[in-house]
Amino acid sequence: MLRFVVRRLLVTVPMVLVVVSLTWGLIRLAPGNFYTGEKPIPPAIEKNLREKYGLDKPWYVQYGKMISNTLHGDFGSSLKYQGQPVNSILKNALPVSATLGLLAYLLALFVGILSGTLAALRQNSRLDYSSMAAAMLGISVPNFVLGPALVLLFSLTWYVLPPALWGGPSHLILPVLTLSGLYMAYIARLARSGMLEVLRSNYIRTARAKGLPERQVLMHHALRGGLLPVVSFSGPALAFLLTGTVVVERIFALPGLGNYFINANLNRDEPLIIGIVAFISIVILIFNLLVDIAYGFIDPRVRY
Amino acid sequence: MIEPKPLVTAPAEEAVVGTSLWKDAWSRLRRNHLAIFGMVVVSIVIAASIIGPPIIRGLTGYTYDSIPADSALIKSFPPFTAPDGSFSWAHPMGTDIAGRDILARVLLGGRISLMVGVISTLVSLIIGITFGATAGYLGGKVDEVMMRIVDVLYAIPYMMVVIVLLAFFGGQSPLGQLFLLFAALGAVSWLTMARIVRGQVISLKNQEFILAARATGVSTTKIIARHLVPNTLGPVIVYATLTIPSVMLLEAFLSFLGLGVQAPLASWGSLAADGIQNIAIFPWQLLCPGITMAITLFSLNFMGDGLRDALDPQMRKS
Numbered sequence: 001m002l003r004f005v006v007r008r009l010l011v012t013v014p015m016v017l018v019v020v021s022l023t024w025g026l027i028r029l030a031p032g033n034f035y036t037g038e039k040p041i042p043p044a045i046e047k048n049l050r051e052k053y054g055l056d057k058p059w060y061v062q063y064g065k066m067i068s069n070t071l072h073g074d075f076g077s078s079l080k081y082q083g084q085p086v087n088s089i090l091k092n093a094l095p096v097s098a099t100l101g102l103l104a105y106l107l108a109l110f111v112g113i114l115s116g117t118l119a120a121l122r123q124n125s126r127l128d129y130s131s132m133a134a135a136m137l138g139i140s141v142p143n144f145v146l147g148p149a150l151v152l153l154f155s156l157t158w159y160v161l162p163p164a165l166w167g168g169p170s171h172l173i174l175p176v177l178t179l180s181g182l183y184m185a186y187i188a189r190l191a192r193s194g195m196l197e198v199l200r201s202n203y204i205r206t207a208r209a210k211g212l213p214e215r216q217v218l219m220h221h222a223l224r225g226g227l228l229p230v231v232s233f234s235g236p237a238l239a240f241l242l243t244g245t246v247v248v249e250r251i252f253a254l255p256g257l258g259n260y261f262i263n264a265n266l267n268r269d270e271p272l273i274i275g276i277v278a279f280i281s282i283v284i285l286i287f288n289l290l291v292d293i294a295y296g297f298i299d300p301r302v303r304y
Numbered sequence: 305m306i307e308p309k310p311l312v313t314a315p316a317e318e319a320v321v322g323t324s325l326w327k328d329a330w331s332r333l334r335r336n337h338l339a340i341f342g343m344v345v346v347s348i349v350i351a352a353s354i355i356g357p358p359i360i361r362g363l364t365g366y367t368y369d370s371i372p373a374d375s376a377l378i379k380s381f382p383p384f385t386a387p388d389g390s391f392s393w394a395h396p397m398g399t400d401i402a403g404r405d406i407l408a409r410v411l412l413g414g415r416i417s418l419m420v421g422v423i424s425t426l427v428s429l430i431i432g433i434t435f436g437a438t439a440g441y442l443g444g445k446v447d448e449v450m451m452r453i454v455d456v457l458y459a460i461p462y463m464m465v466v467i468v469l470l471a472f473f474g475g476q477s478p479l480g481q482l483f484l485l486f487a488a489l490g491a492v493s494w495l496t497m498a499r500i501v502r503g504q505v506i507s508l509k510n511q512e513f514i515l516a517a518r519a520t521g522v523s524t525t526k527i528i529a530r531h532l533v534p535n536t537l538g539p540v541i542v543y544a545t546l547t548i549p550s551v552m553l554l555e556a557f558l559s560f561l562g563l564g565v566q567a568p569l570a571s572w573g574s575l576a577a578d579g580i581q582n583i584a585i586f587p588w589q590l591l592c593p594g595i596t597m598a599i600t601l602f603s604l605n606f607m608g609d610g611l612r613d614a615l616d617p618q619m620r621k622s
Contacts, residue, residue: 019460023468030472136609140602142553144560144576145594148583156584242461247557251580261464262561265471273468280461288459 001296005289012285013071019281020070020274024063027270034079034268053079066274075275080267086275089260094279096166097256100248101241103176105234108183113230116191117223123196131188138185143244147178147251164253175252179244183237187230195226228299235284235291242280329538332614339610345603349596353414356407366395366405368412368570380586397592401582409570410593416571417597420485421552425544427490428551432497433540439498440505451502454495462492463554470563478566485564489551500543504536538615545608549601556597572597 035041035049050056054065069075075086115135119128151174155163162171198204199222207217246258253259257276264272333339361367383398383406397406439450466488474481508514508531517531556573558564565571570578572593579590 015456015459018456019465022460022465026465026468027472136602136605137598140549140605141598142556142560142573142576142594142601144556144573144580145590145598148576148580148590149594152583152587242463246463246467247560250561261467265467265563268472277461277464277468280464281459284461285459 005293008289008292012282012289015285016278016281017067017070020066020278021063023274023277024066024270027268027273028059034270070274070278075278076271078264078269078272080264080269080272086271089272090257090275090279093255093257093260096254097242097245097249097258099172100175100179100245100254100256101238103172104180104244105183105237105241107176108180108187109230111180112184112187113191113227116188117195117226119188120192120195120199120226121218128192132192135185135188138181138188141181143178143182144247144251146181147174147248150174150178151251164251166254171252175248175254178251179241179248182244183241186233186237190229190233191227194229195222198222198226201225224298228295231291231294231298234294235288238284238287242284329611329614333610336610336613338606339614342603342606342610345599346607349414349600349603350418353411353418356411357415360405360408360411364405366408368404368408368568371402371404380582380589382586382588383592398586398588400578400589401586406575406589406592409575410572410596413570413572413575413593414596414600416482416565416569417552417555417573417600420482420489420555420565420571421548423486424489424493424551424555425547427486428494428497428547429540429544431490432494433501435494436498436501436503437505437536440502441509443506447502451499454498457495463557466492466554466558467561467563470558474563475566478569481564481566482569485555485558489554493547493551493554497540497543497547500539501536504539508535542608542612542615545604545611549604549608552597552601552604 033055035046041049047056054062073087078084078086078089081089115131119131122128151163154161154174161174163174165171203225204217204222207221208214212221242258245256246262248254249256249259250262257280260272261276263269264276357368380399380401383396385392385395385398395405395407397410400406400409435450435454439447469488470481470484474484514531517526522530552572555564555571556576559571559573560577562574562577565574567574575593576590576597579586579588579593583590
């Protein structure tokens with residue numbers, strides 16, 4: 001177990017470096033520069049700029065510096081937000097995205113597992129059909145349609161919730177609902193099919209045969225096996241959540257990582273792009289590791 | 305001279321009506337009303353986006369980028385409304401901020417969105433089948449290395465790399481941007497396909513029916529064509545149908561963020577992005593493309609689910 005965790009943590013470092021190198025390579029292969037704009041820059045100023053940002057050095061020196069920065073966890077200063085270190089931008093933006101993602105995921109887990117399990121217990125009932133139709137709707141409605149539709153209803157028609165920006169808890173409700181719709185739907189479908197499979201298995205029949213009350217059969221035996229697909233979905237779900245937050249932060253104008261990432265790309269703000277990519281890669285890899293560890297606790301068949 | 309009677313009379317050429325995989329699947333699919341409904345809606349959307357724009361131009365003279373020449377201050381009218389506020393068939397989805405017919409733009413967006421969905425899925429199919437079949441067929445060390453690569457790729461935040469790619473290389477020309485989208489979206493959605501094909505090839509190459517076919521003297525090419533390929537094709541088609549809506553969703557995200565399809569072309573994502581600017585006053589500018597897209601994705605997903613149940617009974621979630 002400990003060996004497994006250490007090995008996986010060691011693999012994380014080269015993988016983050018691969019992602020960061022890929023991103024850096026793409027940025028450097030692209031034509032143009034962060035300072036090239038509408039107006040041509042005088043050669044003297046361009047020379048000074050290139051010197052200041054180390055662009056006059058050979059590419060492998062610049063690449064080496066970027067890698068060493070990444071390994072030290074210090075990504076330098078943003079090119080666009082003058083004088084702001086990338087790390088302090090990350091520190092300010094992270095709570096926004098993390099709150100959003102975590103709340104959305106918890107909501108999706110709660111509603112998804114509940115409706116999926118109930119649908120499986122009453123297979124082919126009206127409840128089953130309606131919750132699966134709702135889940136299909138959740139998968140099909142893009143979040144950039146769901147979000148504005150919610151804004152239209154709650155902020156512009158009934159005036160009960162703020163339409164955008166970051167503030168008190170009431171500012172969280174619409175973004176979290178928008179973000180969690182898709183995952184709720186996925187989790188409900190996964191929970192339903194997982195539970196259906198488990199409820200037919202032999203060990204559930206054994207549990208019933210030895211006279212356990214139905215509640216205990218369900219809580220202690222069925223849920224544990226039936227929710228395995230939901231647990232293994234949690235790894236990729238985090239990656240998807242991050243993609244979703246980009247759009248949701250855009251819709252609701254929230255100062256999160258996704259919004260900064262898009263702006264950094266439009267501004268060609270290399271240190272900020274590298275910083276966010278590296279940070280998110282680490283988060284995803286660690287989350288995947290946590291999911292694998294959790295798997296071992298839930299499913300006694302898994303050995304490391 | 306007496307003809308010697310043949311000892312065994314040759315049986316009359318009586319065609320044995322066997323149920324093929326596809327016939328079986330079709331009869332299962334036909335009973336699934338939701339899937340049939342999905343197929344009908346998808347066919348309507350495809351047909352409308354192909355023949356719709358020329359019909360609209362023929363009937364009313366509007367194209368997706370024709371801007372009316374009047375000098376009215378407000379050019380955006382609700383669905384079925386004429387500039388004077390009376391009922392009119394001229395613009396069934398209303399007009400946008402520049403006075404352009406939204407229906408024509410939504411149909412053009414449908415063309416682009418569906419094209420991106422289908423072509424990117426084909427790209428991912430080609431990469432995924434080649435990679436998965438090679439790994440599964442060769443087996444051993446090669447298989448192990450190739451699948452480790454897939455594992456590694458699974459863990460990277462590929463959407464961020466795609467965003468960087470489009471932000472730094474995009475924007476040259478509308479057509480070039482489309483090709484970049486095909487390539488980028490295809491290149492990030494083949495991983496699951498490779499895993500599925502590999503699993504299929506591995507489980508098939510040692511199965512009894514392949515052995516039986518070999519024992520009865522069926523040639524290798526025929527084994528592959530008649531027995532291996534149709535059996536991998538089921539899950540491949542199913543997964544491809546489910547990949548199309550997810551790729552369309554990714555394209556819509558990117559276009560929504562301004563990194564995908566570029567003006568004067570439009571996709572459902574970029575139309576929604578335009579519409580969201582004026583959501584408080586002109587909600588139909590967002591809702592018309594948004595609802596069209598949701599209905600299409602909904603139908604595609606039902607179709608994919610139905611195909612899965614029909615073609616791949618083992619994968620069916622009863």
